[in-house]
Amino acid sequence: xxxxxxxxxxxxxxxxxxxxxxxxxxxxxxxxxxxxxxxxxxxxxxxxxxxxxxxxxxxxxxxxxxxxxxxxxxxxxxxxxxxxxxxxxxxxxxxxxxxxxxxxxxxxxxxxxxxxxxxxxxxxxxxxxxxxxxxxxxxxxxxxxxxxxxxxxxxxxxxxxxxxxxxxxxxxxxxxxxxxxxxxxxxxxxxxxxxxxxxxxxxxxxxxxxxxxxxxxxxxxxxxxxxxxxxxxxxxxxxxxxxxxxxxxxxxxxxxxxxxxxxxxxxxxxxxxxxxxxxxxxxxxxxxxxxxxxxxxxxxxxxxxxxxxxxxxxxxxxxxxxxxxxxxxxxxxxxxxxxxxxxxxxxxxxxxxxxxxxxxxxxxxxxxxxxxxxxxxxxxxxxxxxxxxxxxxxxxxxxxxxxxxxxxxxxxxxxxxxxxxxxxxxxxxxxxxxxxxxxxxxxxxxxxxxxxxxxxxxxxxxxxxxxxxxxxxxxxxxxxxxxxxxxxxxxxxxxxxxxxxxxxxxxxxxxxxxxxxxxxxxxxxxxxxxxxxxxxxxxxxxxxxxxxxxxxxxxxxxxxxxxxxxxxxxxxxxxx
DNA sequence: ATAGGGTTAG
Numbered sequence: 001x002x003x004x005x006x007x008x009x010x011x012x013x014x015x016x017x018x019x020x021x022x023x024x025x026x027x028x029x030x031x032x033x034x035x036x037x038x039x040x041x042x043x044x045x046x047x048x049x050x051x052x053x054x055x056x057x058x059x060x061x062x063x064x065x066x067x068x069x070x071x072x073x074x075x076x077x078x079x080x081x082x083x084x085x086x087x088x089x090x091x092x093x094x095x096x097x098x099x100x101x102x103x104x105x106x107x108x109x110x111x112x113x114x115x116x117x118x119x120x121x122x123x124x125x126x127x128x129x130x131x132x133x134x135x136x137x138x139x140x141x142x143x144x145x146x147x148x149x150x151x152x153x154x155x156x157x158x159x160x161x162x163x164x165x166x167x168x169x170x171x172x173x174x175x176x177x178x179x180x181x182x183x184x185x186x187x188x189x190x191x192x193x194x195x196x197x198x199x200x201x202x203x204x205x206x207x208x209x210x211x212x213x214x215x216x217x218x219x220x221x222x223x224x225x226x227x228x229x230x231x232x233x234x235x236x237x238x239x240x241x242x243x244x245x246x247x248x249x250x251x252x253x254x255x256x257x258x259x260x261x262x263x264x265x266x267x268x269x270x271x272x273x274x275x276x277x278x279x280x281x282x283x284x285x286x287x288x289x290x291x292x293x294x295x296x297x298x299x300x301x302x303x304x305x306x307x308x309x310x311x312x313x314x315x316x317x318x319x320x321x322x323x324x325x326x327x328x329x330x331x332x333x334x335x336x337x338x339x340x341x342x343x344x345x346x347x348x349x350x351x352x353x354x355x356x357x358x359x360x361x362x363x364x365x366x367x368x369x370x371x372x373x374x375x376x377x378x379x380x381x382x383x384x385x386x387x388x389x390x391x392x393x394x395x396x397x398x399x400x401x402x403x404x405x406x407x408x409x410x411x412x413x414x415x416x417x418x419x420x421x422x423x424x425x426x427x428x429x430x431x432x433x434x435x436x437x438x439x440x441x442x443x444x445x446x447x448x449x450x451x452x453x454x455x456x457x458x459x460x461x462x463x464x465x466x467x468x469x470x471x472x473x474x475x476x477x478x479x480x481x482x483x484x485x486x487x488x489x490x491x492x493x494x495x496x497x498x499x500x501x502x503x504x505x506x507x508x509x510x511x512x513x514x515x516x517x518x519x520x521x522x523x524x525x526x527x528x529x530x531x532x533x534x535x536x537x538x539x540x541x542x543x544x545x546x547x548x549x550x551x552x553x554x555x556x557x558x559x560x561x562x563x564x565x566x567x568x569x570x571x572x573x574x575x576x
Numbered sequence: 577a578t579a580g581g582g583t584t585a586g
Binding site: 036037039044065066067072073105144166170172202205239243306312313343345349374377 | 577581582583
């Protein structure tokens with residue numbers, strides 16, 4: 001069939017349209033297979049023209065199930081078209097044409113995009129009735145559906161019913177775990193999967209694992225996956241080497257990220273460069289990030305939306321205000337990239353950190369897009385840094401207006417007042433929080449030791465080795481005092497309830513994690529700690545001095561970036 | 577030969 005390969009080779013729309021008129025004139029369209037090939041090309045990505053393919057479809061005299069399946073699937077890729085896709089499914093069920101397992105698969109995908117648990121569950125019931133459940137494609141799609149709607153247990157149930165889950169089913173299970181807050185269990189699945197002899201991990205498995213390692217700051221696991229990648233010849237996959245770069249960056253090892261980047265010279269794309277730039281950015285190497293950006297262009301790769309996000313965040317983390325402004329301008333003028341919410345967010349952060357709060361506020365007001373809660377929160381963070389209570393109050397009002405105010409926002413406001421020494425206002429916010437029943441979720445830090453991730457909370461009382469840990473921490477503080485550490489309890493508060501008497505013995509979770517790390521590793525080992533909020537000034541000082549007194553490198557991953565301590569200095573240049 | 581799995585500021 002020459003005509004089918006001709007259709008398949010069509011890469012551009014005008015070309016395909018030309019072919020369309022030719023097909024209409026010829027008798028080829030009487031052949032359903034040819035028509036199907038044409039419709040698929042038109043409706044599915046990369047062309048993905050839904051309205052045109054809808055018209056072509058309705059002009060066809062006798063549609064069959066394959067045509068419907070293609071059309072339903074084409075509509076299942078995006079949320080805004082998924083409802084229409086489901087309507088086609090409905091139409092098919094009432095048309096007298098019998099559906100098959102692939103129909104159900106596409107319909108379930110639509111349900112996932114529509115985010116409708118009830119409709120999806122009904123479809124699942126129908127699938128049960130029609131006896132398609134043994135179809136592995138359909139089963140994995142169902143798993144993905146439940147996973148997307150945060151019904152992890154239902155996804156697991158479908159998985160358990162598969163007699164011999166293939167590699168994709170395992171991958172969906174892994175992604176289900178990471179999506180539903182069970183990242184550590186996701187890591188464990190890698191070994192379980194390797195033990196089950198039915199399949200071996202593929203490139204996507206590695207990609208998912210590396211993502212999980214990155215989010216848990218789990219370097220040892222990450223290295224294990226890296227070894228697997230090398231042993232199984234998956235390093236040649238661009239997606240895999242890109243996620244290795246991201247993993248090493250997220251684990252605070254830019255050097256290793258760069259190593260992978262260097263070795264992937266033959267297969268670098270925008271994603272590789274963007275990953276590298278953002279890795280440099282959050283490790284405090286703003287200048288290198290900017291340099292990498294220029295280097296990338298000289299190698300003929302043009303930057304994309306996310307590249308600018310990474311670049312602007314590099315500028316904001318390193319305080320490169322002029323460069324940031326310049327690139328923000330150039331982005332629109334020279335590269336035709338329309339600033340999105342991420343770009344604006346970076347600029348607000350950049351200006352805000354640098355103390356240009358009014359300009360940051362002005363930028364938000366001037367945007368053509370609606371500011372989201374995160375944007376306001378970024379500005380609130382800047383108000384906290386510069387102790388700007390007046391603007392802070394206005395920002396809170398905006399958050400309230402969006403009905404998006406969270407406990408953390410009140411804590412920020414409270415810290416603003418507290419750093420201004422306005423104790424009346426502090427009490428006022430405390431009272432307001434109490435009255436409205438707003439409570440903070442406890443902050444936590446994690447540290448990885450021998451491939452196991454340990455989690456600590458502020459003033460942890462649950463840890464089995466808490467006695468030892470607290471003793472160790474007491475000793476460390478003694479030592480650090482000699483090195484010049486002075487505890488600064490005043491302006492930082494992460495627990496709204498902690499009142500004066502408790503403060504003396506109140507320890508942030510990162511200090512507990514560090515004590516545990518020193519207790520459990522030989523001298524000289526780098527401590528790698530991840531913290532879910534931002535590190536406070538006092539802890540920052542603590543680690544700076546600790547790195548000199550104990551002669552240890554400490555890498556802290558914060559909510560925003562990395563703080564790399566060594567020999568009494570921090571790579572982030574104490575820029576707040 | 578209509579196929580199921582993954583990214584984005586703080």
